Amino acid sequence: MKRVIKFLSASFIFAVMVLNANLAISADYKVGFIYIGPPGDHGWNYQHDVGRKAVDEAFGGKVETVFQENVPESADAERVMTQMALAGADMIFATSFGYMDPVINVAKKFPKVKFEHATGYKTADNVSTYSARFYEGRSVVGHIAGKMTKSNTIGYVASFPIPEVVRGINSAYLAAKKANPNVEFKVIWIFTWYDPAKEADAAKTLISQGADVILQHVDSSAIMTVAEEAGVYAFGQASDMSAFGPNAHLTAIINGWAPYYVEKVKQGMAGTWKGGEQTFDGIGAGMVIIGDLNDKIPASVKKEAMAIRDGIAAGTLHSFTGPINKQDGSPWLKAGETADVGTLLGMNFYVEGIEGDIPK
Amino acid sequence: MFKLIPRENVSPVLSLLGPLFSIGFTMFVGGILFYFLGVDPFAAIKMIFWDPLMSETFSTYSIPQIFIKGAPLILIALGLSVGFKANVWNIGAEGQYIMGAIFGASFALSLYPLESFFIFPTMVLMGILGGSLWSMIPALLKVKFNVNEILVSLMLVYVAEQLLALASLGFLRNPDGAGFPGSRNLSLYSSASNSELIMGTGIHLGVLLSLLMVVFFYVLLFRHSLGFKIKLLGNSPKASGFSGDNPNKLIFLCLTLSGSLAGLAGIMEVAGPAGQINIDFNVGYGFTAIIVAFLGRLNPIGIFFAGIVMALTYVGGELTQFMLNLPAAAIQVFQGMLLFFLLSFDLFVHYKIKLKGKK
Numbered sequence: 001m002k003r004v005i006k007f008l009s010a011s012f013i014f015a016v017m018v019l020n021a022n023l024a025i026s027a028d029y030k031v032g033f034i035y036i037g038p039p040g041d042h043g044w045n046y047q048h049d050v051g052r053k054a055v056d057e058a059f060g061g062k063v064e065t066v067f068q069e070n071v072p073e074s075a076d077a078e079r080v081m082t083q084m085a086l087a088g089a090d091m092i093f094a095t096s097f098g099y100m101d102p103v104i105n106v107a108k109k110f111p112k113v114k115f116e117h118a119t120g121y122k123t124a125d126n127v128s129t130y131s132a133r134f135y136e137g138r139s140v141v142g143h144i145a146g147k148m149t150k151s152n153t154i155g156y157v158a159s160f161p162i163p164e165v166v167r168g169i170n171s172a173y174l175a176a177k178k179a180n181p182n183v184e185f186k187v188i189w190i191f192t193w194y195d196p197a198k199e200a201d202a203a204k205t206l207i208s209q210g211a212d213v214i215l216q217h218v219d220s221s222a223i224m225t226v227a228e229e230a231g232v233y234a235f236g237q238a239s240d241m242s243a244f245g246p247n248a249h250l251t252a253i254i255n256g257w258a259p260y261y262v263e264k265v266k267q268g269m270a271g272t273w274k275g276g277e278q279t280f281d282g283i284g285a286g287m288v289i290i291g292d293l294n295d296k297i298p299a300s301v302k303k304e305a306m307a308i309r310d311g312i313a314a315g316t317l318h319s320f321t322g323p324i325n326k327q328d329g330s331p332w333l334k335a336g337e338t339a340d341v342g343t344l345l346g347m348n349f350y351v352e353g354i355e356g357d358i359p360k
Numbered sequence: 361m362f363k364l365i366p367r368e369n370v371s372p373v374l375s376l377l378g379p380l381f382s383i384g385f386t387m388f389v390g391g392i393l394f395y396f397l398g399v400d401p402f403a404a405i406k407m408i409f410w411d412p413l414m415s416e417t418f419s420t421y422s423i424p425q426i427f428i429k430g431a432p433l434i435l436i437a438l439g440l441s442v443g444f445k446a447n448v449w450n451i452g453a454e455g456q457y458i459m460g461a462i463f464g465a466s467f468a469l470s471l472y473p474l475e476s477f478f479i480f481p482t483m484v485l486m487g488i489l490g491g492s493l494w495s496m497i498p499a500l501l502k503v504k505f506n507v508n509e510i511l512v513s514l515m516l517v518y519v520a521e522q523l524l525a526l527a528s529l530g531f532l533r534n535p536d537g538a539g540f541p542g543s544r545n546l547s548l549y550s551s552a553s554n555s556e557l558i559m560g561t562g563i564h565l566g567v568l569l570s571l572l573m574v575v576f577f578y579v580l581l582f583r584h585s586l587g588f589k590i591k592l593l594g595n596s597p598k599a600s601g602f603s604g605d606n607p608n609k610l611i612f613l614c615l616t617l618s619g620s621l622a623g624l625a626g627i628m629e630v631a632g633p634a635g636q637i638n639i640d641f642n643v644g645y646g647f648t649a650i651i652v653a654f655l656g657r658l659n660p661i662g663i664f665f666a667g668i669v670m671a672l673t674y675v676g677g678e679l680t681q682f683m684l685n686l687p688a689a690a691i692q693v694f695q696g697m698l699l700f701f702l703l704s705f706d707l708f709v710h711y712k713i714k715l716k717g718k719k
Binding site: 032038066067068069070072073074075076078079080082083084086087088097098101160161162163191192359360 | 417418422425530540542545629633636638681682683685688689
């Protein structure tokens with residue numbers, strides 16, 4: 001019996017020694033990404049993963065990227081980022097708004113690791129944030145929507161009543177109204193970013209209310225499928241979704257994270273990366289990309305849409321240029337005045353002409 | 361083809377070996393799955409079960425994390441196990457967990473920014489109350505109208521999730537949060553914060569309570585007459601009635617007890633590791649706890665170990681995802697297999713298979 005115990009304990013110690021070879025990611029510079037959903041969603045997460053792969057390619061073998069999908073916006077996010085930092089990550093991209101407080105907490109514990117948080121507003125010495133001016137893309141699709149609708153009713157499937165989404169609705173509405181003064185917006189809030197069934201239901205409801213163009217600020221391709229079946233138009237969100245509705249898909253607002261990710265990793269390696277920065281880039285910087293235009297769009301409308309895109313990129317055009325009143329009729333922007341970033345980032349009101357209320 | 365015949369003598373040794381067998385079999389079949397996903401199965405299994413405990417890089421951080429992740433699982437599973445013993449099936453612990461968090465957090469946030477010693481204990485009690493009230497709905501319907509508690513408790517999870525969304529976007533939304541969903545962070549409100557007990561580990565009161573509850577439930581089930589009554593109700597409701605117990609009272613007790621524990625887990629989580637009420641606050645502890653309860657053989661000490669093993673698969677599973685590129689779904693399949701193999705093993709322990717010959 002003693003011998004057996006001796007043997008067992010010896011083999012246990014041996015196993016500990018063999019198995020305990022130090023774990024770490026091995027490349028010179030290690031970059032971690034955490035995603036709220038699967039990269040196969042053809043939407044939000046997919047584009048972040050495109051950005052990650054661009055980093056892989058840009059630096060050859062010098063940079064190694066790792067990622068984790070389906071990380072809930074809770075205590076789990078904190079643990080995942082801590083484990084990545086322990087595994088030797090030099091930079092971590094947290095790609096969803098809800099990772100904000102976890103990022104700040106983990107950043108405190110790992111002052112040498114650089115954190116980049118998408119769409120948040122809290123920064124620190126080693127935390128910077130980045131977000132895209134998606135509303136610029138909404139100006140382009142809003143214009144196309146205004147020109148393409150025959151029923152003059154445009155449906156809008158919205159996720160949460162947060163400034164980013166409200167900003168998108170306002171921007172799309174202003175552009176659509178300019179293109180077609182008779183246009184009307186119908187908005188349905190579904191309180192989720194990703195729920196194909198709910199998104200499809202909302203789209204069906206909007207179509208039954210007469211909408212023949214659907215805009216979306218939710219992540220799945222379900223709306224595109226519904227639009228294709230119903231013979232109405234829609235726009236891809238975050239990624240090109242034309243595969244799900246070749247006839248319905250007019251164009252897409254594509255998130256272009258790749259140039260930003262490559263640049264930030266380059267800065268990190270060169271030691272020029274800075275914390276506390278808040279990047280808010282749009283079409284000009286390539287963070288918002290307008291996808292291919294469907295041939296169903298008349299040539300004249302295509303030309304106008306491209307003119308809007310190029311004007312915004314060049315800085316000669318702004319999605320929010322006065323005169324604009326708020327929904328209640330009170331003045332917001334004077335003629336020729338453009339919206340400041342602060343108001344845009346905290347936008348919690350509709351512009352004049354949109355019916356209904358923002359849910360409180 | 362074949363027929364299942366109940367065994368007259370069920371071997372207690374085999375019955376205890378079930379969980380170990382199912383862990384072993386899960387490792388084996390999981391390894392095959394990982395192999396076909398292009399990942400070295402030995403490296404993956406080692407990373408799930410070994411590295412969080414033993415690797416120099418991770419263990420100092422991940423050992424306390426296993427207890428933190430395990431605490432809500434153990435708390436909820438303990439409550440559920442009492443009901444399961446009595447044949448009372450509360451499937452809705454996830455909803456009770458959410459309601460515990462909402463009740464407790466609402467109480468604390470309604471007093472913000474008042475600092476006082478009574479806030480934390482009252483908040484915890486409110487959390488327990490929230491969970492137990494939510495479980496009283498299926499309990500009352502079951503006792504008064506004989507409505508199936510499985511359906512009611514499960515459906516109420518979805519109601520609770522909607523209330524959670526409502527709270528995050530509406531009545532609990534952080535007024536200083538720039539319009540984004542989510543409540544104030546309770547960990548930044550010192551009177552309501554379930555802060556760490558041991559510096560730098562993250563170990564909080566909920567972890568301590570989960571250990572104390574293991575002892576409490578052990579005494580309750582094995583040293584107290586109530587435990588006997590509960591088991592009697594489960595094994596033979598008729599005998600339970602003859603012995604003068606009121607089955608309705610026991611059913612009510614079992615459901616509210618499990619609801620209270622789920623509520624306690626919820627308030628501990630929201631005031632501690634999670635920090636805030638948000639739309640994605642619940643991550644499935646209430647459902648995973650069902651696996652933990654069975655894996656632990658409905659025995660408090662077994663549940664403790666089962667909770668730790670399950671937490672290990674979470675913490676280690678995360679490592680395999682970013683170190684070895686295993687998809688998240690593969691880890692979920694792995695966790696699901698634990699219960700699957702346990703139940704199939706139980707079948708063979710409790711039944712004989714008799715092949716029917718062709719005539």
